[in-house]
Amino acid sequence: MAEPTWTVVVPVKRLPAAKSRLRGALPGVPHEELALALAADTVRAVLACPAVAEVLVVTGDAHVAAELAGAGARIVPDPPDAGLNAAFRHGAAAAGRHARVAGLTADLPALRPAELAAALSAVPAGPPGVRRFVADAPGDGTVLLAAPAGVPLEPRFGAGSAEAHAASGALPLTGDWPGLRRDVDTSVDLAAAARLGLGPRTAALLGASAAATPA
Numbered sequence: 001m002a003e004p005t006w007t008v009v010v011p012v013k014r015l016p017a018a019k020s021r022l023r024g025a026l027p028g029v030p031h032e033e034l035a036l037a038l039a040a041d042t043v044r045a046v047l048a049c050p051a052v053a054e055v056l057v058v059t060g061d062a063h064v065a066a067e068l069a070g071a072g073a074r075i076v077p078d079p080p081d082a083g084l085n086a087a088f089r090h091g092a093a094a095a096g097r098h099a100r101v102a103g104l105t106a107d108l109p110a111l112r113p114a115e116l117a118a119a120l121s122a123v124p125a126g127p128p129g130v131r132r133f134v135a136d137a138p139g140d141g142t143v144l145l146a147a148p149a150g151v152p153l154e155p156r157f158g159a160g161s162a163e164a165h166a167a168s169g170a171l172p173l174t175g176d177w178p179g180l181r182r183d184v185d186t187s188v189d190l191a192a193a194a195r196l197g198l199g200p201r202t203a204a205l206l207g208a209s210a211a212a213t214p215a
């Protein structure tokens with residue numbers, strides 16, 4: 001059984017602006033409910049991961065903060081308008097210098113706690129202190145970036161982030177973790193995540209949308 005040694009930082013954008021490429025993906029479902037469900041299912045899986053001691057959600061959204069604090073996450077206020085990498089750095093700073101910190105995107109509704117535990121256990125505990133990352137399913141993005149204790153996270157999330165993380169000295173983790181790698185940016189991604197098995201919040205919205213949409 002993995003030791004709960006990791007602090008996982010999960011940034012969540014303000015819901016009205018979040019997941020813009022998914023807007024309209026589920027007819028009959030308010031967009032903000034879908035964006036919140038993706039984050040809630042991600043955080044639920046992280047909280048259930050035996051390798052995780054604490055989940056820090058970095059957000060400027062009061063609704064997200066209330067929901068995810070209720071689920072058991074610690075909320076760290078987002079630096080206003082600073083963007084995704086600033087949110088990761090802010091969360092990592094709140095975790096403290098001695099923590100093993102991993103940054104994870106909040107759009108992984110098919111994430112399984114055991115996959116996250118396997119990925120985190122593949123990060124060596126000791127020197128030489130190299131950061132590790134897990135690329136998304138297409139291979140160009142990043143879903144997870146992990147740093148050993150005392151090593152800055154130095155996040156380079158955004159378009160082409162797998163290459164950017166590698167160029168900054170981070171090494172890829174190569175395990176077969178389909179739910180972890182399946183980030184959801186578009187309706188095609190959402191369908192792929194549904195084939196893997198969605199967390200309960202997103203699954204309920206998919207079911208409600210299907211029931212409301214004439215065949």
Ligand SMILES: Nc1nc2c(ncn2[C@@H]2O[C@H](COP(=O)(O)OP(=O)(O)OP(=O)(O)O)[C@@H](O)[C@H]2O)c(=O)[nH]1
Pocket residue numbers: 011012013014017018019020021022058059060078082083084087105106107185
């Ligand atoms: N706290 C915080 N989280 C962010 C910010 N930008 C993106 N995120 C989160 O980072 C993760 C990955 O970002 P994207 O996949 O680009 O998500 P997004 O920006 O909501 O989606 P698009 O509008 O489609 O680009 C998601 O879980 C977002 O909620 C930000 O400025 N602050």
Ligand SMILES: C=C(OP(=O)(O)O)C(=O)O
Pocket residue numbers: 105136140141142143156157158159160161162183185
């Ligand atoms: C944030 C990222 O990209 P996307 O918006 O494509 O999920 C990333 O992969 O680093």
